[in-house]
Amino acid sequence: MSDLRKQIREHYDAQKLSAEKVEEILARGRAAAAGEEAAEKVTPFPQRRWTRRAWIPALAAAIAVIAGIVVFLPHREQRIPFAMVDRRIIDFFNSQPKLEEAPQDKTELRNWLLARGAPAEFHIPATLMPLQSAACEVLDVRGRKMFLSCYWREQRPNRSPNELIHLVAARRDNFENAPGSEVVRNAMEGWSFASWSEGDVLYTLATPAPPEKLTPFLAMKSGELRLVAVR
Amino acid sequence: MDSATTHSPETTTDADLLQAGYRYALALTRNPTDAEDLVQEGWLNLCRRYGSVQSRAVLFTTVRNLFIDQCRRRKIVEFESLDQEEAPVLPSVSPEEPGVKGDLEALLAVLRPQEREILFLHYYQGHTAEEIGQMSGHPRGTVLSLMRRAIGKLREAAAKTPEASACNQWLLFFVFFV
Numbered sequence: 076m077s078d079l080r081k082q083i084r085e086h087y088d089a090q091k092l093s094a095e096k097v098e099e100i101l102a103r104g105r106a107a108a109a110g111e112e113a114a115e116k117v118t119p120f121p122q123r124r125w126t127r128r129a130w131i132p133a134l135a136a137a138i139a140v141i142a143g144i145v146v147f148l149p150h151r152e153q154r155i156p157f158a159m160v161d162r163r164i165i166d167f168f169n170s171q172p173k174l175e176e177a178p179q180d181k182t183e184l185r186n187w188l189l190a191r192g193a194p195a196e197f198h199i200p201a202t203l204m205p206l207q208s209a210a211c212e213v214l215d216v217r218g219r220k221m222f223l224s225c226y227w228r229e230q231r232p233n234r235s236p237n238e239l240i241h242l243v244a245a246r247r248d249n250f251e252n253a254p255g256s257e258v259v260r261n262a263m264e265g266w267s268f269a270s271w272s273e274g275d276v277l278y279t280l281a282t283p284a285p286p287e288k289l290t291p292f293l294a295m296k297s298g299e300l301r302l303v304a305v306r
Numbered sequence: 307m308d309s310a311t312t313h314s315p316e317t318t319t320d321a322d323l324l325q326a327g328y329r330y331a332l333a334l335t336r337n338p339t340d341a342e343d344l345v346q347e348g349w350l351n352l353c354r355r356y357g358s359v360q361s362r363a364v365l366f367t368t369v370r371n372l373f374i375d376q377c378r379r380r381k382i383v384e385f386e387s388l389d390q391e392e393a394p395v396l397p398s399v400s401p402e403e404p405g406v407k408g409d410l411e412a413l414l415a416v417l418r419p420q421e422r423e424i425l426f427l428h429y430y431q432g433h434t435a436e437e438i439g440q441m442s443g444h445p446r447g448t449v450l451s452l453m454r455r456a457i458g459k460l461r462e463a464a465a466k467t468p469e470a471s472a473c474n475q476w477l478l479f480f481v482f483f484v
Contacts, residue, residue, distance in 0.1 A: 078405025079457070083429040086410045087329045092342065097321050100346050104320075104353035 155217045157250040157277075161261055161268045163216045164243060164281050167223075168236075174210030177224060184208055184224060188244070193222040194276045197244045202292040206230075209239055221245040228288065240282045240292060247277040258293060262286055269293055320359065324349060326431075327365045333426035334373045334419045348372050366441065373419070403429075403457065406464040416463040421456035424449060 092100075178184050181199050188197065191213050206226035214221040222244045229238045247253045254270050254277075261268040267286040270279040282288050327348065331341035348368040352359045359365050406413060414422055420442075427433045427441070435449040442449070 079403035079460075080429045082405045082410050083425060086414075087332070087426065087430050090329055090332050090338070091325050092328045092345075096342065097324055100324060100349055101320055103346075104349050104359070107350050107353040108357040 154249060154251045155219065157253045157270070159216055160221065160243065160245070160250065160270070160277075160279055161263060161266070161281070163214060163221070164223075164241065164268075164279070165264055165266055167214055168241075168283070172212070174212050174223075174225065177208035177211040179208050181208070184211060187211060188213075188222045188224065191222065192220050193244055194246055196274050196276050197222065199224070199242065200278070200280075200292070203240070203242060206240070214243070216245075216249075219245070219249040228282065228284075228292075237283045240280060240289070243279040243281065245277045245279075247272050247275050250277060253277050260286060260289075323359055323362055323365060326362055327369055329430070330366050330423075330426060331369050331373070333422045333430075334370070336415060336419075336422070344369055344372055344376070363441070370423075370442075377419075406460050408464045413460050413463045416459050417456050421452055421459070424452050425456050428453060 178187065181204055185193075185197065185199055188211060189195065203226050206228065207230065209225040209227055211222075211224045214223050224242045225239045226242070227234055227238060228240045253272060255272055258269050258271045261270070262285075266281055266283050267289045268279055268281045269286075269289050270277065272278070280289055280292060324345065327345040328341055331344040331348075332338065335341045335344060345365075348365060349359060351372075352364065352368055414425075417425070423442070424438055427438045428435070433441070435446045435453070438444075439446045439449045444452075
């Protein structure tokens with residue numbers, strides 16, 4: 076045997092695994108062969124459970140509910156009772172308001188009201204056309220607008236406010252139980268009212284006088300309201 | 307060379323086989339910890355796949371492949387041309403190669419893994435150049451060249467060590483001229 080061979084043999088013979096390590100590797104080898112090797116710790120990739128996405132439809136449903144409340148409830152609130160119209164007129168005039176002086180030209184008067192949001196279909200009844208215009212104003216009923224125009228019933232000097240007749244126009248959709256095309260009369264606290272609808276426009280004639288003072292301006296025939304539009 | 311005496315340690319038991327694999331891994335890595343990991347991984351891979359380690363050759367091949375994979379991952383593969391001029395070239399490898407003076411562990415450090423592997427397979431396992439060529443996929447001539455170069459490097463390194471004796475000088479003379 077050469078010296079180099081002997082040297083290399085002695086060198087590598089001195090190198091060996093410890094008995095414990097040999098046993099450990101052999102035991103693991105036997106386990107691996109038997110398929111009993113301890114499974115490596117593998118962190119499972121997180122599965123997307125349905126609960127993780129459940130908040131999305133829940134959130135969408137919540138948004139839909141809230142949006143419904145936001146959109147629908149105001150409409151419900153916007154439809155205020157029709158009876159409040161008469162009440163509001165009385166209260167308004169009891170407060171002795173300062174009104175805008177109305178133009179005598181009825182077309183100009185109508186345009187003035189249209190410019191402030193009156194319904195496009197609004198027109199002044201023909202029975203009021205000959206009357207002298209007194210004032211005009213925009214009223215507010217729970218956030219909804221009513222368009223007021225006042226006329227003198229009598230054509231004489233030194234007239235009192237009790238001789239005024241008021242026309243109030245509003246959008247019919249804003250009121251619950253609003254009358255149809257049939258005239259509905261009402262009287263309270265010395266005031267007389269007559270209301271009806273034409274299309275989407277609700278009209279109310281009011282005067283601080285007995286109901287018969289209102290009758291000439293309704294131009295009724297066989298229970299049917301006849302009005303002539305002024306365009 | 308090819309007629310060198312084949313002193314092959316008997317690997318009759320799994321423990322012996324494992325120790326042989328460890329020494330082979332150590333020849334490749336020179337690091338006991340790396341060698342331990344290498345042989346363990348190779349052993350377990352074979353057990354998982356085949357249920358047992360059939361032979362030393364299979365274990366060596368597995369360890370060798372794992373080592374190559376590791377080198378590729380770590381990009382520590384060394385390349386050295388066989389035509390490298392600095393490397394002393396021996397005319398032949400004597401079957402009765404004189405020993406080298408000095409710490410063989412330190413001297414082996416100057417060799418590349420491939421050279422250590424060939425020395426291990428030839429001088430420790432007793433394989434011929436032909437067999438080593440079959441195992442490593444190199445031609446016999448390349449194996450012999452590598453072996454000559456490895457021995458030359460060993461002697462050169464031994465000559466540079468402080469404890470290098472006159473005997474080593476004489477051995478170098480013997481190697482180059484005999």
